[in-house]
Amino acid sequence: MGKHPNDRLQGTLDLLILKSLASRGSMHGYGITVHIQSIAGDALRVEEGSLYPALHRMAQEGWIRAKWGSSENNRRARFYSITPGGLKQLAAEEKRWSELTAAVTRVLQFT
């Protein structure tokens, strides 16, 4: 399986998805997109379609759980929610993220 260039964002995207699901509970894919955009604004704009490979991979990893339900427009939709494993993963990712940003900030502040 060849790596896609988007994969360098993978860690970030995973973190955002896990965080969204941790704070908002069960959501479908579009809901997650809207949630991230409503908070981050246009700064974090990625192609919406690239969300789905990430969701499916994380479901296979056992971090999130997928379940069919009915959406607000009364259509069948797949809803995702976080698992205990996902919560642990989120904690680890958050830690890694803050370490990374702290390190980057330190470099930037170094004059």
Place this chain on the structure above:
Amino acid sequence: MAWLSKLWNTFRMTRLQSELDEELRHHLELRTRDLQKSGMPGTAARTEAASRFGNFTFERERTREMDIATSLETIGKDLRYALRQLVRNPVFAAVAVLSLALGIGANTALFSIFNAVLLRSLPVRNPDELVILTNPDASGAGIGSSSGERALLTYAEYEQLRDRSATMAGLCASDSSLNHWTLRIAGGSQEEATGRLVSESYFSVLGVEPFIGRVFTQADVASVGSDPYAVISYDYWQRRFGGKANVLGMPIRLYSAALTVIGVAAPGFHGETVGENPDIWAPMMMEPLVKPGRDWIHEDLSKSIDKVMWLHVFGRLKPGMTVMKAQAEMTILFKNILEEGYPRTLSADDRKELLDQRIKIRSARTGAFGKRNEFSQQLLVLLVVAGLVLLIACANVANLLLARATARYKEVGIRLSLGAARGRLLRQFITESLLLAGLGGVTGIVLALVAARELLLLLSETEQPLQLSTAFDWRVLLFTFSMTLLTGILFGLAPAFRNTRVDVSQSLKESGRSVTDTGTRMTVAKCLVAAQVALSLLLVAGAGLFLRTLWNLESVAVGYAKENLLAIRVDAVTAGYKDAQRPTLYNEVADRLRALPGVRSVAYSENGLFGGTESADPVDVEGYIHKNKDNMNARFDQIGPGYFSAIGVPLLLGREINVRDTAGALRVCVINEAFAKRFFAGRNPIGKHVVDTYGGSRLTMEVVGVAKDVKDHRLRGDVPPRFYVPVAQGDGGIAPNVYFEVRTTGDANRALNSLRRSILQVNANLQILMSRTVDSLIDSQNRLPRLIAQLCSIFGAIALVLAATGLYGVLSYSIARRTNEIGIRMALGADKANVIGMVLRETGIMIFLGMTAGVGATFGLTRLIANRLYGLSAMDPLTIGAALGILGVVALAASYIPALRAARVSPVAALRHE
């Protein structure tokens, strides 16, 4: 079960894809709707939604890749993990894999034979179109009349069916018995080969092509002897002629026929009968020359009620025809043939009885096979037994897994608390079981490859080995694969569920001192052990029943000394002897044999002792008034002078047949005890008359003696009524061949060569059809019972070992868990005897429950094998009692060691035990 879910995923890929499409489209729709709400016009909103989404197909494919790739990855991970677990516990792995391999191997070996005999199609064109008009289980040649469903057909009947049938694309016939021919190839010395006479249409109807040369065709049929050709099998060509092309044109001298090899049949084609591989096929028109003195092609149908029934007839259905349509047609055709086939001069009753014959059409996809029913029943018994052994092995592995689960209790707890999904762990446990089963399956196949060949040898007649290809085709592999999968799930599922139902906080707190989990886990384990005990009892009792049957059969008193007794079957017809010449020939041969050193006595008879041929006719008996539906049939034999004294059968009344009972003298017969009891109940039979009424003829004989009942054809069952007539006077002609029964002073087999030489000195053209000791003939009747008894004993022993291991394992484990409890008891004053008693009580309950269930199962199941038993009932209390005893001793031994270990527990050490 990661790989299973992968398999499942592949199957439902299309569904997954449509689900994925649905999910992605749902996203686009919601985005378009939101954009429209914010004031964007319809088309623009759709374009914008699509552009924000990115490349739809690309993302869809990537997402799919994720689903597949990750599951592939987890399969790998699960497998690696499972392998590590097995390597870490090599003893556990070895015991589990070996016991499974034994079970799976035995089943696979048996199934591969079952498959070869009952399931595999003949290697011919469209085998599904082939039907057989005769009984595929029948073989041999019957001369006389028949009633009810016809087993074999005559040549004339075959010809008429062939010419009149409209539902068949073609019919062909083959000699139902495989011939052992003595022949000379290209003027060389005498050698033996197996051969079969087949109709000229044989190869074209079956759709078998020649490998080289050509095969017979209908065009070769002109008159008797017009097609002196031979087609040989590919194997014979390789074996005898080294696969050289110059075999074509090779002359073969076969009795009165001079054949020329015209072709080699396609490789893999062994004829229409399973288990018999002829070397040579000769055309039917050569029959009178290949079997001199026996013209079975030209019997006159309209004059005689005797038919020579010797052919299997096969047909190929025309496209669109069914067995049912063919049956309807054949029933009418055969009825007409019968009407024309019996003389009109017969009495109405006789004619009605003779016309009451039918042919039954069956699919011939799997070909003919003599004794298929008997054979497959034996195989079924063995398959069931092997299946039970596999079940016991499964119970053992399940128990091992359960015991190990406790060791991994904490590990599972930790992994669950770290967020592992229960499903994921379950999958891992089941992958491990399937890996074990898979290893067992692969080892089992290797075992089966060897075992199948050995089994086949055991199952074969010594005279005529069964030639079956037990090659593992897709059916066998599918069978083994499903069995492996099934066992893996069977022994893996329950432990997997139990193992992952872990109370996380409890497992982490537990220090080994607590006994919280013993409750249900030990119950499951004990139930498994009880089940093993039950199944073992069933197997041991079954083995016991078969063993005692064998012993009973081997100790049957036949009524004469069977030691140092030879049976040599000599055919007079092939050498050209006519009816009237035969008695003189037989007497001459007997005299010559008698004169040899080391020969004590010589007798001869048409059907011999345990030789496999038999005669029976309806009789009228003087002074016996027969009621309607009374069975008036009696067996009979043609015997030489001095028969009874030579073999050692005492005469109870009167005299035996002697040299003065010649063709011109008064017709006499000797009857056996059973005949006397049946027809003369209480009256003196000497001087009374017996009339053979076969076919309306009335052959009257005076009874001159009564011989003691002896077993001469079957070991089982009662001795049937029989009468003996002198060969010189005959009954339905003079016996065309006889068995010479030769009693020797020393080892009978050593005298064989000089005996054969003496016979050929009388006339070098005499054909010796068979020569064996009567002992070995009787023995071959016990071959299948012996095989079953041996295999069941082996399986029973394996079952005992497995059950003992299971019992030992569970007890050791439960005692290890209770070390501190035992310590406390001892500290409180319990002595060794108390502790041993406590452990044995625990065992006792398991064994008692198992035995009770086992006795129930034994009573229920052994009834199914009642007809294979001899001299004892299926619920023989002695056998079942012995089985209980053996099992009890083994169980006690298996539990005594752990009990003793428990008794040696030192209270101080036990209380410190963590």
